[in-house]
Amino acid sequence: MPLRDYNAAVDFVDRNVAEGRGGKIAFIDPQRSLSFGELGDAVARVGPMLARLGVEQENRIALVLKDTVDFPILFWGAIRAGIVPVLLNTRLNADQYRYLLEDSRSKAVFASSEFLPAIEEAAADLPHLRTIVAVGDAPPPTLQLAELLDAEHEGGAPAATCADDIAYWQYSSGTTGMPKGVMHVHSSPRVMAENAGRRIGYREDDVVFSAAKLFFAYGLGNAMFCTMGIGATSVLYPERPTAGSVFDTLQAHHPTMLFAVPTLYAAMLADPRSRTEALPDRLRLCVSAGEPLPAQVGLNWRNRFGRDIVNGVGSTEMGHLFLTNLPHAVEYGTSGVPVDGYRLRLVDESGDDVADGEIGELLVNGRSAAAGYWNQRDKTRTTFVGEWTRTGDKYHRRVDGVYTYCGRTDDIFKVSGIWVSPFEIEQALMSHPKVLEAAVIPAEDVDGLVKPKAFVVLSCCAEVDPGTLFEELKDHVKSAIGPWKYPRWIQIMDDLPKTSSGKLQRYLLREMTPGGVDATENTRAGRVVYGRAAAGSGR
Incomplete structure (x- = not known):
């Protein structure tokens, strides 16, 4: 170039x-x-x-x-x-x-x-x-x-x-x-095509189907930059993707690579067709990004279809993926290692690097970073700091260089003086067979103490006993990730509020949660509150 x-x-x-x-x-x-x-x-x-x-x-x-x-x-x-x-x-x-x-x-x-x-x-x-x-x-x-x-x-x-x-x-x-x-x-599309394209392993003879749309940075990189960068073919689907339409497209075109968001993979697993449908023999790679991939969704996909889902991380500001699992060494529950061409740092509130095993905000350095925000000078200066781009995401890094997502910077909270990752609790809840989706936010009890509150979408429509369900989920989370991390309140939802690109809108859940939740009242009801997603949830 x-x-x-x-x-x-x-x-x-x-x-x-x-x-x-x-x-x-x-x-x-x-x-x-x-x-x-x-x-x-x-x-x-x-x-x-x-x-x-x-x-x-x-x-x-x-x-x-x-x-x-x-x-x-x-x-x-x-x-x-x-x-x-x-x-x-x-x-x-x-x-x-x-x-x-x-x-x-x-x-x-x-x-x-x-x-x-x-x-x-x-x-x-x-x-x-x-x-x-x-x-x-x-x-x-x-x-x-x-x-x-x-x-x-x-x-x-x-x-x-x-x-x-x-x-x-x-x-x-x-x-x-x-x-x-x-x-x-x-120059940015070429950087994305060479770096992310090499990590994912695009080939000239690939047929790629991205359920993530082209207006979305993840979809644009999948189906435009990485495919055209090497001369591969993209299958486009004009309508909003559903589990059924993805199954139909897979059968019609037999793509070699599938890109989707975790919500869609979960929906496909919950669809009745998943019990009888086989993936095309040519489909060699499934990739997820756009939101964190819950470990249980990946495990269920592997158990059902015999394929792994490669979990990746990108952003609109960086254009495409900069952190992914290795396609042939998937480790569910982690975000993997940096894509070649990108450097990553984890920093504390003072901007100093944190040690391995500690939680810090993720900063990314790569040549695909955006030039800035249009007419938003203060936000540009806050996000694009020299050669580094602030993601607003919290991670920790193991000594072997593998990163694990912990939540957005303003989503992390302390319980009993110990940092808690809402994403960790969500993954634990979703590993229970009765839970399809979960979201966790901090909520104050009547004493003003912060505790986890969970919103869950059940995996079936069967009637549940609120008290029994609460005890099941509480014990399940305690045994999975620690006794202080279990949700003190659980609200059953028909759906979770998300943006049109599938990202969870936690602020809408916070708006649904008044301060000083009465734990005594909730104890009588098994601490389960029935509710629906807020208006304007985007789903």
């Missing part, structure tokens, strides 16, 4: 054609497939199309797209023209879209047809937005991507960009507040 002059689209698109992959399938969706050559032709026509719409180099365009072959066309086409695609979550409402469109000052929006009503409502009177383009069918006078591209008979030359130019944006998931625009440079 040149030290300065570099265009990521030329590398990821044009290079594959130049190396003889023009006739090879790059992307498959339920309606069409696209070869690397066809992708290159369409990508080259996006720049002239955007120019006719009045979009200039270094302007931004928003993409609100389902996972279809149009996504890589627009993503790489904008980057090739020196224009910045801003990837937006497809599960937002009009008010949320308005905030993101206003914040990003996007000049155009390309939206899958079903999202047009929300986008049109959100776009009303925005001063910077000039054009809305439908991706798919739409009634006149709405512009349609297919017609605009068909009108361009020649491709444009790639823009003269450098490795440090901003290439694309993603927005943080907003688990604790409004999302932040995360700006990545042209």
Whole structure:
């Protein structure tokens, strides 16, 4: 890669054609497939199309797209023209879209047809937005991507960009507040493809299915950067993935690699089809990231399907995975070791390194780190400290260099003067056969003492006796991880509140928990409280 002059689209698109992959399938969706050559032709026509719409180099365009072959066309086409695609979550409402469109000052929006009503409502009177383009069918006078591209008979030359130019944006998931625009440079995708791609073991003959969506950093790395970096093929699924649709896609396309979030792996195990369904023989690797993988989910997957799940850790700020289990040496309950090309530190509240075995905040150093947050100077300075990026996650590291997740920095709490990891309690609860999902937060009793409170989703719909269930789970946690760590209260939920990308929203659980929970009252009810997820949980 040149030290300065570099265009990521030329590398990821044009290079594959130049190396003889023009006739090879790059992307498959339920309606069409696209070869690397066809992708290159369409990508080259996006720049002239955007120019006719009045979009200039270094302007931004928003993409609100389902996972279809149009996504890589627009993503790489904008980057090739020196224009910045801003990837937006497809599960937002009009008010949320308005905030993101206003914040990003996007000049155009390309939206899958079903999202047009929300986008049109959100776009009303925005001063910077000039054009809305439908991706798919739409009634006149709405512009349609297919017609605009068909009108361009020649491709444009790639823009003269450098490795440090901003290439694309993603927005943080907003688990604790409004999302932040995360700006990545042209050189970052190549770093991710080489580092994470080598760790996971991508091959040119791989067929990859990522249930995690392309607007999500994990999905973008899985199904775009790492696949195209080596010339592999990606299977795209436009709709929201379910256990059934993943089983269907596996049977239809027989991929060699599957990427999903832990919630989806758990849902597949809970689906009746899991008792009779076999995974394709070609499926050699299953990978999980986006949220911590509970050990019991991995063990259950291995016992049922004879495959391990490789647990990985990444972030929007780092672009993709920087810490994973080794694919052929999976150890459930751990996050593994650093990906080649990344350095990790654990620090205390003063910023000093902690010893092995102690809990500290994880800092990451790697060349895929974002350039910063858009128009958030204070938060940029707090997160991006010199060459290091603060993750906000707590870990401990063994003497052999293996890292174990302990929770978010503001989720860790003390019980009887001893630090407690909510994730450790959650894993212990989920190892009980009656628990499908669990979340733990600190709660104060009537004396003002902090104790664990658990929210659980049961693995079956059968009636349970509250007192008996509480005693079962209490004794189970005590024996698994320690007598002081058991939850003093357990609330049974229909579902847990999560972001649209599957991350647990603990702050909503905290809002559901008043201060000074009366342990005496709960004792009479077995300390089990029945409830439902808060409104706006995202599920």
